[in-house]
Amino acid sequence: MSKPMTKTQLVAALAEELGAxxxxxxxxxxxxTAIITREVSAGGAVTLPGVGKIYCRERPARMVRNPQTGEQMPKDADKVVKMTIAKALKDSVNE
Structure with a gap:
């Protein structure tokens, strides 16, 4: 598996693709990035055509276990950012 593309590499590739x-x-x-962050933080979702959908999902309060002690403790409800990958991207990877 290759290393992930860094921000510098992404900016260089984007500049080349745009001719800018x-x-x-x-x-x-x-x-x-700012638009996606603002929209998802507000509870909305952003669809990137051909890539996927980024959205915020609420998780309910639940009981969790401390792996060191085995002690059960309550965990408050929280929010997590999720991404659903577009079928077009999945298909292009599996070709």
């Missing part, structure tokens, strides 16, 4: 400079590509990436 790295500063513009970096600003575009930051803007997209």
């Amino acid at each position: 400079d790295k500063k513009t590509a970096g600003a575009a990436l930051e803007a997209v």
